[in-house]
Structures are given as structure tokens and as C-alpha cells.
Amino acid sequence: MDISDKIRIIEDFPKKGISFKDITTLIRDGEAFKYVINTMADNLKDKNIKYIAAPEARGFILGSAVAYAMGVGFIPIRKPGKLPGETISYEYDLEYGKDELVMHTDAIDIGERVAIVDDLLATGGTVNALAKIVEKAGGIVAAMEFLIELEELNGRELNSEYEINSLVKYNV
Ligand SMILES: O=P(O)(O)OC[C@H]1O[C@H](OP(=O)(O)OP(=O)(O)O)[C@H](O)[C@@H]1O
Numbered sequence: 001m002d003i004s005d006k007i008r009i010i011e012d013f014p015k016k017g018i019s020f021k022d023i024t025t026l027i028r029d030g031e032a033f034k035y036v037i038n039t040m041a042d043n044l045k046d047k048n049i050k051y052i053a054a055p056e057a058r059g060f061i062l063g064s065a066v067a068y069a070m071g072v073g074f075i076p077i078r079k080p081g082k083l084p085g086e087t088i089s090y091e092y093d094l095e096y097g098k099d100e101l102v103m104h105t106d107a108i109d110i111g112e113r114v115a116i117v118d119d120l121l122a123t124g125g126t127v128n129a130l131a132k133i134v135e136k137a138g139g140i141v142a143a144m145e146f147l148i149e150l151e152e153l154n155g156r157e158l159n160s161e162y163e164i165n166s167l168v169k170y171n172v
């Protein structure tokens, strides 16, 4: 199935020079959404995955559906101030700014295998921070799955120690 034509591109959002890849047009199409989730779940089978971890907000849309499809647990990775228990955090750079991610310290036990799911790989800062948090908690990052990869931003290089799969690639 060709899903690339379901992604809407909006230039100069959220600021000038950014070519924004909008996935809302893909996920409102039930067949395209299902295809993406099943493809990601299929890529992750036979990897002995215990949990899917995904960052808010767009990561939750895909990550929780992939976890459900695989019958494994879901770990939400949030912005600061949202999780009620004891947390581990990590600051990172975005294509357009800075941010911080937070996970419950007890979400992962030592040696448990985690797959990271997000809608888009740009600079790779978000998932790198997420991977470092998982490792800080004693988990193993078994793979990273993306719907979209912006190849020129070299997110793959920043995360070269991890297995990375993406479904649709763009130059910018
Ligand atoms: O590879 P990177 O350069 O780190 O960029 C990719 C991240 O940026 C976007 O999230 P954003 O922080 O805009 O948050 P949102 O999901 O809440 O819209 C996107 O959903 C990825 O998580």
C-alpha cells in the first residue's frame, strides 16, 4: 500500500523554513492507519519486545496502537510535570527548539527489551533522549520504528547504535 500520498505537507509550520509533515491526514484514513500499525508490529515481531515506549503527543497515537497490535505493554514518555511517580529525565534538541522527556523510574526492569515508536525521525534528538532514559532505567533498546524519516537531518547517525526502520523517507 502506498501511504506517502496520505501525508500532508505544510510549509513554514511551526516556523519559517520548516516543511511540516502532517500525519493527521493519514490517521483519519482507517486503512492507511491500520497498514502503518500492522507494518510496524510486523517489523518488531521475533525481537522479544516486552514494551513499546513512545513520546507524547504524536508518538502516543502510533506507539499505543502498535503495542495493542503486538499484545505488549505501552510506556508513555512525557514532557516534565505530567507523570505522578518518581521519574528519570533527559534534555534534548529539536529541529525547532529544546525539550525534555520524562519516564517513571520503575517503568522498566533491568534487562527488559523495549522498542521505541514515533511518528517522525528528524534530528533524532527525541528518540535519542528516550533511548538514554530507557537505558538509565536498565532496559535494552531493541529497535526504533518511525512512520517518517527526514533523511537530511541525520537522525540515523545520532542513533547509529540502534536498529532503525522507517516507512516513508523525505529529503527535508
Ligand atoms: O527527531 P527530532 O528532531 O527529535 O524530531 C522529531 C520529534 O518532533 C516531533 O514531536 P514534537 O516535539 O513536535 O511534539 P508533538 O508530538 O507533541 O507534536 C515528532 O513527533 C517527533 O517526536
Ligand SMILES: Nc1ncnc2[nH]cnc12
Pocket (backbone or CB within 6 Å): 018, 019, 020, 021, 022, 095, 096, 120, 122, 150, 172
Ligand atoms: N518537519 C517536521 N514535520 C513534522 N514533525 C516534525 N518534527 C520535527 N520536524 C518535523
